[in-house]
Structure formats: C-alpha cells, structure tokens
Amino acid sequence: MAGSVLGEQPPAPPRTSARDRLPPPPAPPPRRHTPRWSASACATAPSGTRHSSTSATTVELAVLPQGIAIRDSKAPGAGLLTLTPEGFADLVKQVKRSESGFAAPG
Numbered sequence: 001m002a003g004s005v006l007g008e009q010p011p012a013p014p015r016t017s018a019r020d021r022l023p024p025p026p027a028p029p030p031r032r033h034t035p036r037w038s039a040s041a042c043a044t045a046p047s048g049t050r051h052s053s054t055s056a057t058t059v060e061l062a063v064l065p066q067g068i069a070i071r072d073s074k075a076p077g078a079g080l081l082t083l084t085p086e087g088f089a090d091l092v093k094q095v096k097r098s099e100s101g102f103a104a105p106g
Helices: 085-099
Strands: 059-064 067-072 081-083
Touching: 067 085, 081 085
Parallel strands: none
Antiparallel strands: 059 067, 067 081
C-alpha cells in the first residue's frame, strides 16, 4: 500500500463499557402537588356569641394548580371546594358584604 509504514497497526476503536451501551434512564414521574393548608384569617366565632375561637367554625385554604381550595378544618376529609382566583375573590367580597350587614345577592 502506498504511504503506509510496515508494521503499523490501525487505530483501535474507542473502548466502551456495558454502561455506555444502555439506553438512558426514564424521566422521573412528575412531582405530585402536596397542598399546604392554612387556617383562614377570619377564624373567629360570630359576633355576639360566647364561643371561643377554638370552637368557631373555621375553614382552611390551600393554593392548588387548578385554583384555591377551601375545606372545613374540623372535617378535612369531607371534601373541598376549588375556586378560580377570580371566584375566590368574589366569595371573599360576598362574605365581607354579608358580615357588614348588607344583604347577600340571591
């Protein structure tokens, strides 16, 4: 062969291990959202009652990917109500309106 040196070996192929030949691992599953529940700021007994705040009707709130969730703090397993941020803002306005003595629409 023209241009080749006698006794010269062709370059060796790169060394690979069994690990290099494996397919990549699958992607991890999506992280599941764990809600962080917090008591509402208005967790007090209705005015004019002799109930302590520990016996008052309270709700807990959590921000979820699909909206704002509301549940009964005394029965958290009974279910929840999920509202859009706009729906939650409307609910808060209605509650404030009814607490100030205005009649709720309906």
